[in-house]
Amino acid sequence: xxxxxxxxxxxxxxxxxxxxxxxxxxxxxxxxxxxxxxxxxxxxxxxxxxxxxxxxxxxxxxxxxxxxxxxxxxxxxxxxxxxxxxxxxxxxxxxxxxxxxxxxxxxxxxxxxxxxxxxxxxxxxxxxxxxxxxxxxxxxxxxxxxxxxxxxxxxxxxxxxxxxxxxx
Amino acid sequence: xxxxxxxxxxxxxxxxxxxxxxxxxxxxxxxxxxxxxxxxxxxxxxxxxxxxxxxxxxxxxxxxxxxxxxxxxxxxxxxxxxxxxxxxxxxxxxxxxxxxxxxxxxxxxxxxxxxxxxxxxxxxxxxxxxxxxxxxxxxxxxxxxxxxxxxxxxxxxxxxxxxxxxxxxxxxxxxxxxxxxxxxxxxxxxxxxxxxxxxxxxxxxxxxxxxxxxxxxxxxxxxxxxxxxxxxxxxxxxxxxxxxxxxxxxxxxxxxxxxxxxxxxxxxxxxxxxxxxxxxxxxxxxxxxxxxxxxxxxxxxxxxxxxxxxxxxxxxxxxxxxxxxxxxxxxxxxxxxxxxxxxxxxxxxxxx
Numbered sequence: 001x002x003x004x005x006x007x008x009x010x011x012x013x014x015x016x017x018x019x020x021x022x023x024x025x026x027x028x029x030x031x032x033x034x035x036x037x038x039x040x041x042x043x044x045x046x047x048x049x050x051x052x053x054x055x056x057x058x059x060x061x062x063x064x065x066x067x068x069x070x071x072x073x074x075x076x077x078x079x080x081x082x083x084x085x086x087x088x089x090x091x092x093x094x095x096x097x098x099x100x101x102x103x104x105x106x107x108x109x110x111x112x113x114x115x116x117x118x119x120x121x122x123x124x125x126x127x128x129x130x131x132x133x134x135x136x137x138x139x140x141x142x143x144x145x146x147x148x149x150x151x152x153x154x155x156x157x158x159x160x161x162x163x164x165x166x167x168x
Numbered sequence: 169x170x171x172x173x174x175x176x177x178x179x180x181x182x183x184x185x186x187x188x189x190x191x192x193x194x195x196x197x198x199x200x201x202x203x204x205x206x207x208x209x210x211x212x213x214x215x216x217x218x219x220x221x222x223x224x225x226x227x228x229x230x231x232x233x234x235x236x237x238x239x240x241x242x243x244x245x246x247x248x249x250x251x252x253x254x255x256x257x258x259x260x261x262x263x264x265x266x267x268x269x270x271x272x273x274x275x276x277x278x279x280x281x282x283x284x285x286x287x288x289x290x291x292x293x294x295x296x297x298x299x300x301x302x303x304x305x306x307x308x309x310x311x312x313x314x315x316x317x318x319x320x321x322x323x324x325x326x327x328x329x330x331x332x333x334x335x336x337x338x339x340x341x342x343x344x345x346x347x348x349x350x351x352x353x354x355x356x357x358x359x360x361x362x363x364x365x366x367x368x369x370x371x372x373x374x375x376x377x378x379x380x381x382x383x384x385x386x387x388x389x390x391x392x393x394x395x396x397x398x399x400x401x402x403x404x405x406x407x408x409x410x411x412x413x414x415x416x417x418x419x420x421x422x423x424x425x426x427x428x429x430x431x432x433x434x435x436x437x438x439x440x441x442x443x444x445x446x447x448x449x450x451x452x453x454x455x456x457x458x459x460x461x462x463x464x465x466x467x468x469x470x471x472x473x474x475x476x477x478x479x480x481x482x483x484x485x486x487x488x489x490x491x492x493x494x495x496x497x498x499x500x501x502x503x504x505x506x507x508x509x510x511x512x513x514x515x516x517x518x519x520x
Contacts, residue, residue: 042328067178
């Protein structure tokens with residue numbers, strides 16, 4: 001599990017961080033935006049949607065009431081705030097959206113862990129001041145992490161071959 | 169001339185029969201039915217599955233209450249967007265099937281245009297153009313210029329939370345349940361609207377755009393700075409559902425907060441409306457959507473000394489309904505703007 005922590009000092013900086021994170025996301029990804037009311041989840045979503053070239057930040061508004069906002073190309077912004085039970089969430093057809101080649105941003109998704117995919121990116125936003133935020137990005141893999149250290153160059157590859165840890 | 173309207177864009181399954189764009193013969197909204205038994209006993213919400221369950225009985229009831237049959241209709245109107253694709257599809261597919269079976273023309277309607285027509289439907293000829301329309305609900309906060317012949321220009325919109333959403337979220341964080349916007353409206357007169365000073369949002373770029381996220385966060389900070397846990401918990405644990413029940417559970421400082429919050433939302437809405445009316449030379453001001461039911465907004469708009477008369481829908485037509493969809497279809501009917509069976513659900517359909 002890879003994890004990184006960022007600090008932003010303003011809404012503009014949070015949008016800019018979202019833009020940067022967008023470039024690091026694969027074309028198919030589920031991203032949980034986790035944080036209290038006013039933590040900046042929708043603000044970060046603005047940046048990610050902008051970074052993916054799907055909409056301008058001013059056009060990315062809160063999906064709380066409408067539940068799902070869709071942007072072209074291939075970005076979904078989902079908000080489960082006003083849903084109370086997993087049964088309600090299940091009727092939204094999220095698994096179909098997860099199957100699409102799309103980046104899916106979900107607010108309040110951590111309230112329904114059983115419905116979220118095992119492989120995903122969790123982004124936790126915490127207010128550290130009026131405008132400053134701590135933003136932790138965690139890349140969560142579904143498969144157990146590889147026990148063999150990654151091979152970085154030709155010498156290491158030869159050494160690995162000699163030590164017969166690789167199948168012949 | 170009667171049109172059957174069908175609306176399934178979000179939570180509500182609704183059908184209505186409207187004559188000549190002025191007379192509502194029936195307007196059925198599934199969640200508002202006294203006896204849910206009529207369509208199977210489940211309160212419909214959000215899901216396309218629930219719309220599927222409700223659509224046939226709701227349409228049947230709308231026709232029955234209007235005393236109309238399919239042979240009395242000149243067209244069927246249906247919401248094509250914006251909304252949830254899965255929900256929109258239920259209404260669109262059912263409308264198409266009915267049109268095919270009964271050889272009726274199909275008219276697709278934008279949900280937001282429907283909200284504007286909820287007012288035009290009732291105020292009719294007294295509305296002069298150009299008009300300013302403020303569509304303000306849990307999902308939308310938009311300002312449009314409405315020109316003669318129903319062409320639209322977007323003047324401003326929310327960049328984050330809708331006004332109704334801010335109401336509902338503030339209500340929830342204070343323990344009034346969700347959606348609690350109407351509770352805030354009923355408790356606000358018991359508080360001092362100038363007790364808590366909230367700063368108005370300053371917009372970069374289009375200054376007619378709205379932002380309510382900062383106000384919501386300011387309320388949260390105010391609550392965090394005081395220890396309100398026990399009163400919030402008391403309200404949460406109580407079985408209260410009405411403002412009268414909540415009033416004895418709400419100390420004066422919290423009532424003042426509610427009044428100040430509502431005052432600020434209304435100020436944000438009307439400040440931009442006043443400027444828009446001036447800018448476009450509006451001769452009427454239409455306020456529609458769920459928040460149009462807010463009595464504080466109604467009073468403030470009437471007392472604001474606006475340069476033109478202001479029109480509101482009745483509460484039943486403020487929230488999502490199908491009468492507004494049927495009403496919005498009449499100008500299209502007269503202009504011969506029909507849709508064919510390629511009509512599709514558009515999640516992000518823009519009005520302008």
